[in-house]
Amino acid sequence: MRGRKGLSGLSGCLGSLGLWSLLGWLVLAGSVVFVKPAAAFVVINEFLADPAAGLAGDANGDGVRSASNDEFVEILNYGSQPVDLTGWSLADASAVRHVFPSDTELLPYQYLVVFGGGAPQLNGVFWQLASTGTLSLNNTNETIFLRDASTYVIDQVYYGSEGNKDQSLTRFPEGTSPIFVGHKSLPQSAGAAFSPGTGVDGKPLVAIQVEPPVVIPVEPLVASSVEPLVVIPVEPPAAAAVPELPTLLYGLLGALGMMRIKRQG
Numbered sequence: 001m002r003g004r005k006g007l008s009g010l011s012g013c014l015g016s017l018g019l020w021s022l023l024g025w026l027v028l029a030g031s032v033v034f035v036k037p038a039a040a041f042v043v044i045n046e047f048l049a050d051p052a053a054g055l056a057g058d059a060n061g062d063g064v065r066s067a068s069n070d071e072f073v074e075i076l077n078y079g080s081q082p083v084d085l086t087g088w089s090l091a092d093a094s095a096v097r098h099v100f101p102s103d104t105e106l107l108p109y110q111y112l113v114v115f116g117g118g119a120p121q122l123n124g125v126f127w128q129l130a131s132t133g134t135l136s137l138n139n140t141n142e143t144i145f146l147r148d149a150s151t152y153v154i155d156q157v158y159y160g161s162e163g164n165k166d167q168s169l170t171r172f173p174e175g176t177s178p179i180f181v182g183h184k185s186l187p188q189s190a191g192a193a194f195s196p197g198t199g200v201d202g203k204p205l206v207a208i209q210v211e212p213p214v215v216i217p218v219e220p221l222v223a224s225s226v227e228p229l230v231v232i233p234v235e236p237p238a239a240a241a242v243p244e245l246p247t248l249l250y251g252l253l254g255a256l257g258m259m260r261i262k263r264q265g
């Protein structure tokens with residue numbers, strides 16, 4: 001059973017994320033100890049192991065407080081791509097408690113909360129009920145695993161006595177913080193003990209807006225006008241004045257006459 005479903009379509013693209021869990025690191029902060037994969041985009045973001053007594057513990061909003069049905073695990077896609085969670089699972093230290101049904105797609109910056117059971121009444125929240133009928137989260141000393149369809153551990157959280165405080169534990173900043181803190185301890189919660197399917201402040205997570213690159217229009221190349229070549233008329237070289245034939249003959253005869261006069265002299 002599930003609530004508002006994510007858009008279906010794109011298939012999963014983060015199957016290899018499990019490899020990153022090998023890079024997991026251990027952080028001791030306050031008294032909360034947990035292990036987080038180095039760069040997972042889908043994370044366990046919040047969980048409630050110990051619903052408070054009375055309606056204060058009615059996390060799923062169905063008007064009934066249940067120590068088991070009101071337990072929840074909230075996961076968050078902090079990446080920029082949709083993730084197909086089909087076949088992924090949530091488990092505690094003992095057993096798999098929930099297998100995400102087919103067509104479970106988590107959009108960027110979208111939350112999905114899995115409740116132990118009940119009949120959730122939460123407007124606009126993407127929720128599912130534990131497929132095994134229970135999450136069975138110990139209030140103390142428990143580990144929660146999120147695995148992909150290939151059973152690689154995508155994220156895991158260990159907690160001790162912090163889980164037994166009538167409130168959820170949540171990452172803050174959400175999605176990225178390496179530590180979990182008590183939900184009520186955050187000013188943004190305004191005293192709320194949990195925020196299944198929303199941010200600590202009860203609102204959707206505001207995605208980091210990435211400005212699209214500014215495209216500078218490129219003016220089409222304008223062919224530069226080329227002046228036609230100016231052809232300078234070249235005067236043909238003036239032919240050397242050639243004496244006319246009669247002039248040549250007279251000149252030649254004259255030269256012969258001079259030669260004869262010189263011999264006679």
Ligand SMILES: [Ca+2]
Binds near residue numbers: 136
């Ligand atoms: Ca419990």
Ligand SMILES: [Ca+2]
Binds near residue numbers: 060062
């Ligand atoms: Ca309830």
Ligand SMILES: [Ca+2]
Binds near residue numbers: 046195197200
């Ligand atoms: Ca939350």
